[in-house]
Amino acid sequence: MVGAVAALVILGAFAGLAWLLLQQRRASKAARSRADRLSHFLLALARANRAVLRIEDEAALWREACRLCVETGQAVLACVYVLDGTLAWRGATAGPAAKVLEKVPDPLDLTEPEIQASYTARVLREGRCLVSNDYVLDSQAGRWRSEAVNQGVRAIAWVPLRRAGEVSAALMLCAGQRGFFDDELLALLEELGEDLSFALDSIDARRARQAAQQEIEAGRDRFQALFFGAPLPMAIVSIPERRIVEVNDALCRLYGLAREALLGSTTGSHAYGILPEDRERFYEVLMRDGKVSNLPLRLRAANGEVRGALLNAVPLPYLGQPCCLVTSLELDAPALSPHQP
Incomplete structure (x- = not known):
């Protein structure tokens, strides 16, 4: 009887151990x-x-x-x-x-x-x-x-x-x-x-960056088409240096100079264009008002004739520098000296 009980105990122990091993295996x-x-x-x-x-x-x-x-x-x-x-x-x-x-x-x-x-x-x-x-x-x-x-x-x-x-x-x-x-x-x-x-x-x-870049490029293309195709003489001028950054064909014809001869030069380095005393007046108005609107000045054309013109200028950041877009409308009558009545 004692042996049977012992056998059952041993069998139960083995069964319990087997169950624990199985559980550990499953957990593992x-x-x-x-x-x-x-x-x-x-x-x-x-x-x-x-x-x-x-x-x-x-x-x-x-x-x-x-x-x-x-x-x-x-x-x-x-x-x-x-x-x-x-x-x-x-x-x-x-x-x-x-x-x-x-x-x-x-x-x-x-x-x-x-x-x-x-x-x-x-x-x-x-x-x-x-x-x-x-x-x-x-x-x-x-x-x-x-x-x-x-x-x-x-x-x-x-x-x-x-x-x-x-x-x-x-x-x-x-x-x-x-x-x-x-x-x-x-x-x-x-x-x-x-x-x-x-x-x-x-x-x-x-996508937003690409759209913005495309809009910038489209705007630049539209501006260039208007700028270079305009019948009025136009120039983009660096404000601090008074240096010509870009010109259109109408201004080249007015001065009788090629585009390459004008780009990079200062506005006071040519025999043609705004007369010196009027040029200073132009820059005074530009610096004071931030723009120029229908300012009557005198221009010397390629044939040497001095004629009156109305000049306009608006701020235009260009190539990372402060510039202004200058347009001139030539008047029909020859310009008078400031000292003439």
Whole structure:
């Protein structure tokens, strides 16, 4: 009898030890699986950071994000829903379980009560991460749950993506393991969402810079067309140095000089142009008023004849220096000396 009891005790001890070893093995396996998930999503996060620097448009960003989450992050399905008013369009999808979406309408009508109650609509509306770690038994899952389960989906996470601070899209990630999205992984997904949001803002900033540069170039082209094609003599003059920076053809004809002979020279270095005493008057008015409006002065033309003209000048920053745009309207009658009646 004592021997039987001892045998039972020993058997129970072995059973308990075996159970403990099994539990440790399971815990070790779960820990390895968890570490593997985290390392894969850390890699996806690192690659997403690099994508921020090279991707030029949002469609390519969506495709790359979905690809990274499937190939690197072990998701069985990745999908980006893009908010467009009361609609949510699929911007990109990737993964072997993409068949799940075949019967899901695209776009989603966010005004429909059933869609409004979905996780996707809630993320777009509330702007926070949501997770269903047991999608098979999730009472909040939509009518497409059975198809998702048939395709091996066991857990889903949704991450909001922002543009200029406002929610503009949602990243949906499906996993084939129940409880896949633990707190640490969700923290990484939130960081991924922030990186993708930053990428969107970077795309917008690049587009704004490009548009501004194009507008600057278009404005410059329009100005040059008007400046060089104007029938009135025009010049751009550096205010501090009184140096000629640019001239049009009409002024070259008036002075009888080539453009190359005028560029870089000072306004007082030529025998033609504004007479010296009138030139000083011009600069006095310019410095006092910041502009010159219809100031009557005398010009010496290429034929040596002195004629009256009305001069105008307005400030014009040009090539990084303070300049003024000078235009002259020649009068018909020869100019009189200031001493003549």
